[in-house]
Amino acid sequence: MTLLLNPPSLKDGWRPLAAEGRRWPGRVLTGAGLALLPWTAVLAATLPPGQAAAWAALDLLEAAALLSAGRRLLRGAPGHRRPAAAAALLLLADAAVDLATAAPGAELATAVAMALAAELPLAAVCGALALRPERPAAR
Template sequence: MTLVAFNSPPGKGSYLTVRAARGAVRRAAPARWQGRILTGAGLALLPWLGYLAGTLPPAEAAAWVALDALEAAALLAAGHRLLRGDTRHRAPAAAAAALLLADACIDLATAAPGQELATAIAMAVGAELPLAALCAALAVRPTPEH
């Protein structure tokens, strides 16, 4: 590392410039906790996929497992990139926001009145919509310049 620092010309191609271009720069505290939240939510969806597959009728299970698997993949990608300080977190965050919003809307539209609707409202208000809002905010916020 020392040899690279002494032998590289300043500016283009220097060690720090290359590290910054690869996203290996130190992350701010908000990016770390946001990355942890998204990664944790993505990981929490994995056992949920098994539950859905085992409890829903096959036709419904295929649709819900596919939707939630896409959500998990987008959340894990965005969270992992945030934790690494990679500035390419916006696309998976935007995808996760759209998928979470769609999931909440479909849950509310298809829920039967009573306990099922109350559960759908609780999931939307307590998890899906706040997570979608965080993802949307991450998708649109400007990337800090290195």
């Protein structure tokens, strides 16, 4: 079932990115968005209520942006730039707040590891996708 009511047509100059072998960014973003869903449930179940609500909201916004951009890239549909930009900003904010609020010791080490291994590289991919043109430039 598709939620896209007015899909672009090939006659309008729209070309699927998937046809050009660019499916990996869509897979990465979609996988990351799906991976955030169980992580959000863990945070909601283990953190104090006030913190759980804030972190769950941030992670759900990240997941929505990642899934939106990833789905568009996988389908070869235009419109990946805005959700990719939103995901990049949310991931950067997540990493910054994690690092700023982590207690010294194991909690800080975990925050640094998450920032370096997941949040910042994914933010860089999203930022690059946000800057990439929707369609290849005509020559």
